[in-house]
Amino acid sequence: MLAAETGASRNTLLAYRGDLSAAAAVLGSVGDADAEALKALGSAWQPLAASTVARRASALRRFYGFLLEEGLRGDDPSDVLPRPKVKRPLPRLLSAEEVELMLADAADRAASGERLAVRDHALLELLYGSGLRASELVALPRRAMRPSEPFLILSGKGEKERLVPVSDAAHRAVAxxxxxxxxxxxxxxxxxxxxxxxxxxxxxxxxxxxxxxxxERVSPHVLRHAFATHLLEGGADLRTLQALLGHADIATTQIYTHVDSRRLVELVNQRHPLARRGSALRD
Structure with missing residues (x-):
């Protein structure tokens, strides 16, 4: 169902399989377990991080919901599963100046013509300039980029297609x-x-x-965060950012609003009608 109906990626399918297998190690038959049996998972999961418990419980809820919808069970016992509060971690950040340092060094090294230096420069330009996920970047086909088109059409998470902008610098580096x-x-x-x-x-x-x-401060995902953060600082709105990052839910994108609160306050002070009225009254 996850593969055929929701288009879940291979990594997502493996994660669900792992979570169900972990539950089976405690319960025996996951499909036949009742609410009383599921309560045993709470104590078995105590040593785990809250985020891991939340993910495993979510996988089981979806599994029992599927069994109920398919008529394979007459009840859904998953209400007894724990619901830990998980605080979404703030992304690690790189400043625009730090990324510029990396890009400048990569460009200098690529200018030597050394093959791997040319490759690394192209990788960095695409990671930061287009906000690609690591899995999307490494799996790009050779013919993915065309000189006449300023974007890529990607099949990302859940096999959902999206347009990804490609900068002139990235085009040159990839060429x-x-x-x-x-x-x-x-x-x-x-x-x-x-x-x-x-x-x-x-x-x-x-x-x-x-x-x-x-x-340790840097990874492909940190560069994706930098792409999003610096776009937001430059004036991009959340809906545009959501489309560029390929987020199914804008709630995922909203994590980036914390990084530029000062700009948002200035925006309200400059653009809100009450701010203009206050200015007129002072005049």
Whole structure:
């Protein structure tokens, strides 16, 4: 159902399988467990983080909801599962100046023509300039970018398509990489398939370390956060940001509003009708 009806990604399917398997280790038969049996999960989950408990409980609720809808059970016992309050963590941030340092160093290294330096520059330009997820970036086909088009059409989470803008700088960096790389199905090949997410993570951290940024502060996802944060600071609205990031729910995008509260206050003071009226009264 998750694959066919909701278009869940392979990683999501694996996560659900893992959560159901963990529950089965405690309950035995998950499908036949009653409310009393489910209460045992509360004590079994005590050592786990609240976020892990919330995810596992959510997977089970969805599973029992599916069984009920399909007529495979006459009840849904999942109401007894714990509902821990999970505080969404704020994203780690890089300043625009720090990202500029990384980009400038990557461009300088790529100017030497060294093959991997050219690749790394293209990776960084796309990560920061388009806000791609790591999984989306490494799986780009070689023909994904066309010189005449300022965007990519991506199939992201849940196989949902979205338009992703590509900057002129990214176009140039990718064009140099294509000219320097071997012919492959993938834009960024690695081994027998495309570059792995783990290798991308290592590359990005190494690029940060070269310009004096603590590597543990940087990852492909941190660069995606930087893309979103700096767009918001530049005046982008949340709905536009939601579309660019490929978020199904705008609540996911709203986490970025914390980073620019001062600009939002200034916006209200400058644009709100009462602010203008106050100014007129002072005049």
């Amino acid at each position: 140099r990489w294509i000219a320097a790389s071997d012919d492959s199905r993938w834009l960024f090949p690695g081994g027998k398939a495309h570059l792995s997410r783990v290798r991308l993570f290592q590359i990005v951290r190494a690029m940060a370390g070269r310009v004096g940024i603590a590597p």
